[in-house]
Structures are given as C-alpha cells and as structure tokens.
Amino acid sequence: MxxxxxxxxxxxxxxxxxxxxxxxxxxxxxxxxxxxxxxxxxxxxxxxxxxxxxxxxxxxxxxxxxxxxPFSRLLDPPRVRTRVIRAGQGPAVASAHADYRATLLAACPHGARRDIYHVDAEPGTVHASDPHMPGVVEHVVLSHGRARAGVAGEEVELRPGDYVCYPGDLPHVFEALAPGTRAVVVTEHV
CATH class of the missing domain: 1.10.260.40 (lambda repressor-like DNA-binding domains)
Incomplete structure (x- = not known):
C-alpha cells in the first residue's frame, strides 16, 4: 500500500x-x-x-x-480550526450485526447538540438500531448506491442525493441495496 x-x-x-x-x-x-x-x-x-x-x-x-x-462524546476528536477527513480515514466503528461502519466526521461543540457521520454499508444485512435518547432526530443524505432507511416498518428507499429525516428515538434501520452504498448521517440531540 x-x-x-x-x-x-x-x-x-x-x-x-x-x-x-x-x-x-x-x-x-x-x-x-x-x-x-x-x-x-x-x-x-x-x-x-x-x-x-x-x-x-x-x-x-x-x-x-x-x-x-451523545455518541460523539466517546470519539470526540481534538478541536482544530480547519478539519479535513479524507475518504476511508477517521475514527470508525463497525457494527457487529451488519456490514455497516460509521465514521465520526464532526462532533457537536459544547452547547450545540449535533453529530455528523459518514456511513459505508454493503448489501446483505440490515443495520437495525435500537432507540437513541429521547428527542434524537436523524437526518440521512445518500451520496452513493441505494438504501432503505428510516423508522422500522416505515423505511423509504433512497437514491444518491435523496434526504430523509426521522425520529432516532424509535427503532430504525439502514439497509444498503447496492454495493458501495455511502451516506452522511446527522444525529440531532434536541
């Protein structure tokens, strides 16, 4: 390499x-x-x-x-004025149940309650999330591939450029429908 x-x-x-x-x-x-x-x-x-x-x-x-x-508190990167995270780099954590990996892109500064993640997922398994803390809202923008995302039982299919917002304090899922599926997920702690 x-x-x-x-x-x-x-x-x-x-x-x-x-x-x-x-x-x-x-x-x-x-x-x-x-x-x-x-x-x-x-x-x-x-x-x-x-x-x-x-x-x-x-x-x-x-x-x-x-x-x-918030999840970001466990991975809180050092504060810098300008921050670039190249594709494939950054603090990533993998799911134990699906081919799904979340990379923290930006932690929410003190006083604000928002975290941004880059997600890579592959077809074959569904990433099912238990409810997060009360009031959490998730925003997903699909950048590549195809996926189903949203509250369990109410998922919507997304194509590149599509956006969905749903309550993260209910059981929710993200399922890649095409190889190399990528998305940006913003978790908002209200």
Missing part, C-alpha cells in the same frame, strides 16, 4: 476508554450497574474502560444511552 493511500483508522480505544470512565464517574454508576443497564457484560465494560477490546457500534450506543451522552 502506498504511503499516501487512505486507510481506515482503528477504533480510538484510548479516547473511548477515557470517555467511558469519565462519563460513568459523572453518573455515579458502578461498573456492574452501568454494564447491566447497557445490556453488556461487566467484563466487556471493564475491558473498554481499560482501552482493550474491539467494541461494536451497538455496544457503544447502548453505553451512550445508559450514560445519557
């Missing part, structure tokens, strides 16, 4: 570990109680707080809901 060829960054385990420890301490939850509420094993949470393991997107979302924090 050439030195200038883009590669996907690894999951930022150090950032995730520090954020999980900080946010769990903020809530006053024990390791056992936070794991129980999130539906993950105590050993999984312990490993994540120690900066080990390979967390799935679903595990991290469950922990965010339990700790009442």
């Amino acid at each position: 050439a030195a200038d060829e883009p590669t996907a960054d690894k999951v930022p385990l150090d950032s995730i570990a520090a954020a999980l420890r900080r946010e769990r301490a903020r809530t006053g939850l024990s390791l056992s109680e936070a794991a129980r509420r999130a539906g993950v094993s105590k050993s999984t949470l312990s490993q994540l707080e120690a900066g080990r393991g390979n967390p799935s997107l679903e595990t991290l979302w469950a922990l965010c809901v339990t700790l009442d924090v």
